[in-house]
Amino acid sequence: MSSNGPLTGEFFMNGDIACAEGGISAGCRFFAGYPITPATEVAERMAERLPEIGGTFIQMEDEIASMAAILGGSWGGAKSMTSTSGPGFSLMMENLGLGAMLETPCVLVNVQRAGPSTGLPTAPQQGDMMQARWGSHGLYPMIALAPCSPQEIFDLTIKAFNLSEKYRTPVLVMADESVGHMSEKVVIPPPEEIELVSRKKPTAPPGEYIPYKPDDDLVPPMGLTGEGYYFHVTGLTHDERGYPDMSADAQERLIRRLINKIELNKNDIIEVEEDQIEGADVVVCSYGISARVALLAIKSAREEGIKVGMLRLVTVWPFPDQRIREVATKIKAFVVPELNNGQIALEVERCAGGAAETVLVGHMGGAVHDPQVILEAIRKAAK
Amino acid sequence: MNQKKNEISALSLLREERMPHIWCPGCGLGTVLNAFLNALIKSELPLEKMAVVSGIGCTGRTAGYVKLDSFHTTHGRAIPFATGLKLANPELNVVVVSGDGDLASIGGNHLIHAARRNMDITIICVNNFNYGMTGGQVAPTTPLTARTSTSPYGCSEPPFSLPSLVAAAGGAYVARWTAMHVRQMTKAFVEAMLKPGFSFVEVISPCPTQYGRKNQQATGLAQMNYYRDNSVIKHGADPQDVSIEFNGTITVGKFVDIERPTFSDLREEIVGAKFNPESKA
Numbered sequence: 001m002s003s004n005g006p007l008t009g010e011f012f013m014n015g016d017i018a019c020a021e022g023g024i025s026a027g028c029r030f031f032a033g034y035p036i037t038p039a040t041e042v043a044e045r046m047a048e049r050l051p052e053i054g055g056t057f058i059q060m061e062d063e064i065a066s067m068a069a070i071l072g073g074s075w076g077g078a079k080s081m082t083s084t085s086g087p088g089f090s091l092m093m094e095n096l097g098l099g100a101m102l103e104t105p106c107v108l109v110n111v112q113r114a115g116p117s118t119g120l121p122t123a124p125q126q127g128d129m130m131q132a133r134w135g136s137h138g139l140y141p142m143i144a145l146a147p148c149s150p151q152e153i154f155d156l157t158i159k160a161f162n163l164s165e166k167y168r169t170p171v172l173v174m175a176d177e178s179v180g181h182m183s184e185k186v187v188i189p190p191p192e193e194i195e196l197v198s199r200k201k202p203t204a205p206p207g208e209y210i211p212y213k214p215d216d217d218l219v220p221p222m223g224l225t226g227e228g229y230y231f232h233v234t235g236l237t238h239d240e241r242g243y244p245d246m247s248a249d250a251q252e253r254l255i256r257r258l259i260n261k262i263e264l265n266k267n268d269i270i271e272v273e274e275d276q277i278e279g280a281d282v283v284v285c286s287y288g289i290s291a292r293v294a295l296l297a298i299k300s301a302r303e304e305g306i307k308v309g310m311l312r313l314v315t316v317w318p319f320p321d322q323r324i325r326e327v328a329t330k331i332k333a334f335v336v337p338e339l340n341n342g343q344i345a346l347e348v349e350r351c352a353g354g355a356a357e358t359v360l361v362g363h364m365g366g367a368v369h370d371p372q373v374i375l376e377a378i379r380k381a382a383k
Numbered sequence: 384m385n386q387k388k389n390e391i392s393a394l395s396l397l398r399e400e401r402m403p404h405i406w407c408p409g410c411g412l413g414t415v416l417n418a419f420l421n422a423l424i425k426s427e428l429p430l431e432k433m434a435v436v437s438g439i440g441c442t443g444r445t446a447g448y449v450k451l452d453s454f455h456t457t458h459g460r461a462i463p464f465a466t467g468l469k470l471a472n473p474e475l476n477v478v479v480v481s482g483d484g485d486l487a488s489i490g491g492n493h494l495i496h497a498a499r500r501n502m503d504i505t506i507i508c509v510n511n512f513n514y515g516m517t518g519g520q521v522a523p524t525t526p527l528t529a530r531t532s533t534s535p536y537g538c539s540e541p542p543f544s545l546p547s548l549v550a551a552a553g554g555a556y557v558a559r560w561t562a563m564h565v566r567q568m569t570k571a572f573v574e575a576m577l578k579p580g581f582s583f584v585e586v587i588s589p590c591p592t593q594y595g596r597k598n599q600q601a602t603g604l605a606q607m608n609y610y611r612d613n614s615v616i617k618h619g620a621d622p623q624d625v626s627i628e629f630n631g632t633i634t635v636g637k638f639v640d641i642e643r644p645t646f647s648d649l650r651e652e653i654v655g656a657k658f659n660p661e662s663k664a
Contacts, residue, residue, distance in 0.1 A: 072468035
């Protein structure tokens with residue numbers, strides 16, 4: 001395997017490798033990571049590929065350092081990325097919060113495995129979906145995308161970079177072991193056909209640049225280190241100058257804006273895939289590998305004459321509240337298969353608000369669902 | 384200090400709108416900051432290419448007071464943040480200014496690994512023997528038997544000797560001074576910033592409010608007197624021989640100044656062969 005830039009063409013590759021190639025196609029030129037099953041191949045691919053294209057790979061001493069290093073890399077001007085799995089994801093939570101607070105574009109890939117603790121390192125789970133939203137302390141916005149195939153992890157890694165650059169915030173790619181280790185055809189378009197977004201640069205000259213003064217979209221332009229802006233950034237609550245301000249007013253202003261820059265731009269961020277929702281009695285709402293496994297159950301149910309639709313969450317966070325509310329008024333029930341004991345199902349139930357029933361098809365992980373179990377749930381819900 | 388010219392210049396590098404600073408009367412951090420800014424001017428390094436990274440704690444506030452690109456990060460993580468910054472933009476001169484608890488306790492793993500890699504960054508570690516900001520708790524640098532709020536009967540754990548730790552891990556430049564040794568400290572900062580690879584300067588610094596008060600040195604002056612009466616300059620001392628005992632001798636000086644390939648040198652030599660120059664265009 002040798003290439004001097006982003007690949008173009010059709011390839012047979014696993015999800016982890018497709019993820020790394022997605023990063024490269026998105027312009028990622030700095031990767032810091034730490035070995036962990038089942039995400040290691042992302043780092044291995046980056047270790048091989050980045051030197052070929054003038055990028056930098058470093059294996060750090062742990063995941064805490066990896067997350068800190070990609071924040072530094074981003075402030076140094078490189079599109080930056082790391083990858084990990086559950087145990088490392090927990091360690092990255094600390095600096096994920098710093099990334100949100102400093103408004104640092106970067107991408108963190110979690111190839112989820114079964115937990116808690118060391119759990120099942122080589123088997124899938126979707127047990128980190130709530131941690132993805134709330135895992136760091138305090139209040140902050142989060143964007144998380146859930147790929148269901150090697151092709152999609154390639155596409156969504158690019159999308160994750162674009163969103164992180166556009167909104168100046170860390171973005172999570174929430175894959176899982178089965179997607180990471182599944183090998184399939186991946187089509188990589190020529191670079192000129194891939195739309196890339198880069199962070200807004202300051203228009204004000206260095207002396208007049210106010211680091212955290214937002215534009216109308218609530219996102220402040222980002223000056224880079226070494227360009228003469230002499231900015232200060234801090235994980236403390238800060239004013240528009242970036243200086244610490246320990247007042248409740250400053251907290252309200254800053255955190256409200258951080259949350260609103262995602263909330264008010266939800267329509268731009270949220271992507272869902274829908275199929276035959278119009279006229280459905282039951283809608284299977286799922287994401288990642290579980291949504292893919294559910295396709296077989298949906299097909300079988302339709303063959304039995306059940307009117308069943310599909311709503312796949314490509315963006316899991318921010319949660320597509322509004323769309324779930326709309327659909328809930330038209331159907332009997334949501335069936336929510338996920339490889340946990342009910343995380344996203346809680347969100348679906350909250351948004352359904354009693355207008356439709358929410359049926360969790362839980363699974364403790366270690367394998368994917370048996371489609372028959374999902375089919376049974378669809379049958380029951382349709383009655 | 385009659386270096387009026389330098390004082391004026393150092394002042395111009397201070398974010399005056401951030402004054403007054405948060406440091407207590409008698410604290411050594413103002414002295415360290417002044418020495419750092421003077422060293423920066425003496426080094427003649429381009430200011431726009433300087434980056435200061437701090438962790439959390441009293442010393443961690445340094446980044447917020449300098450008129451440079453500066454980062455106040457998370458507790459213990461200044462070094463890996465600085466590592467990313469330097470690797471993404473090798474033109475930068477990156478200086479980490481943080482405390483002993485931040486760098487040697489919660490950040491201890493990052494400290495030794497950055498030294499092992501000989502990452503081309505400079506560390507200024509202000510060691511006041513305790514966690515000042517949170518009320519004077521025991522630190523991995525607290526001398527045996529010293530009292531702190533979490534070692535009320537006397538510290539019963541032996542401390543790290545930071546020069547020994549960093550030298551053993553591979554630091555290319557290791558020095559120690561106290562807040563009383565302003566000229567020597569300033570010179571060490573200049574040398575450290577100009578040194579390729581991992582450079583580390585420990586500054587023993589007064590914390591009268593917390594550490595001093597509990598150990599019969601309740602003023603900054605008392606602590607400075609202790610440094611004056613008990614510091615011994617030994618350039619080239621074996622880093623293994625510079626441990627600090629409670630109220631004992633403080634060996635100061637430049638202990639390590641060696642040539643060692645940096646992270647970037649080795650990467651270019653070993654990995655760089657795989658670079659395709661055409662792809663960089």
